[in-house]
Amino acid sequence: MNPPDPPSTLHFFVDEAGDPTLFDAKGRILVGQEGCSKTFILGKLDVEDPAALHAALAQLRADLLADPYFKRVPSMQAERGKTARAFHAKDDVPEVRREVFRVLMRFDLRFYGVVRHKAALLDYVRQRNDREAGYRYRGDELYDTLVEELFRRYHPLTDRLEICFATRGNKSRTHAFRSAIEKAETRFESQYGIRRSAAVAIVASTPPQKAGLQAVDYFLWALQRHYERGESRYIELVWDKVVEIEDLDHIEGRRKGVLYNKRRPLIVGQEVSE
Template identity: 30%
Template sequence: MSDHFVFADEAGCFKFEAGGHASRYFILCTVRMESCEVGAELLELRRHLMAKKVIEDEAFHCTMDKQKVRDQVFAILGKHKFEIDATILEKAKALPRTRPDEPTFYKYAWYYHAKDLLPRRFKDGDNVLISAAALDTAKGKAAFRNAFNEVIQQTGKHLEHTTVFHLAKTDPCLQVADYCAWALQRKWERGDRRSYNLIAQKITSEFELWRFGKKMHY
């Protein structure tokens, strides 16, 4: 069986309120690849930019990076083979019972994403490393890590899989997921397709979970 790698990140916040700085959507994004060469090239770019004093941060982070840095990162992403799956959750349509706390809503998002992703994209016995970017929130990382692990155990029973929950700065391929999630968020939140168009050909699913829902809960 084949070896596969999945890297995940999310976009949007856990504020369930209208207006202000709250995001309209929570977006869970995964990238699937059989080779992690894109990560090696991103590390090389980071060293090059640091040598020229263009960047000082430990890792690429799309929200914080300058546009000239984003342009170079997206240029590298465009050269490599990987596939993107995204689940889009409009937070106002989420039933209150799905969001009593942040880890519970995170678990729901992962369940709806993984229950189709894992059976559809991987064959029985495939060996898959599933790496999610750790969330550093006031509620603590452990609850989010446990939610993630429980969902993968439930939805990935047919796989030989390993899960890791690390900070995005520890793996450049997690930074690929960060960039893809950011591009998706810009499209859904602002109608800005500039970065989205650079990755659009790699998107194999972009599923709006409650697209037929009518009731808003706030």
């Protein structure tokens, strides 16, 4: 008799791009002003071998730090706590980004993203304020809603699901994150009549501790550049690793919400791999 197959495990790393802020401390609208992102994006990255990815990015960082070419780059200085500590696309210089993307493209990765446009979100908040005098928008509300949306959609079935999400500031929101995941699992089970995994483990961590968080940051940065600046070459570069992007506010015809995937690329003319 053949031994049973070992339990299967999916490793997801979750982070965000942009911020959920709509108003300043005095309630004034920030949307549309300089310094306020146009979108808020949440993404998850399925990493087949987190340990191997961690080792590869650690080796790359050591190699780059030892390269005289980068010795005077501010973000590479240990005291700055940036690239010298972990890769972060916003802080890394272009030459470093290119090398990180080269490493990421060698690995078995699958990216999923969900996008909200702040202008549309602001309209929703105004309409709800008109209906409910006591309603007050909170950024955590948006984050939790997008976590549920991100995980309610299909992903491969597995015995165990391990989810690592990036801590947000100094707040520990593991309980709220777990609640959103449980809602997503319940919605999936109700819709398809099957539970995707017997066990779900959720932890909060930081990019220096988990290279998977460095990797998902790069995918999110690439997607954010497309939405914020119309600069699409980065998301095109990694498109082979993208499973789907759900744009909740884009309107086509009379339908609100568009799903981009291999059959329907995000960029017109983007190559589609079969």
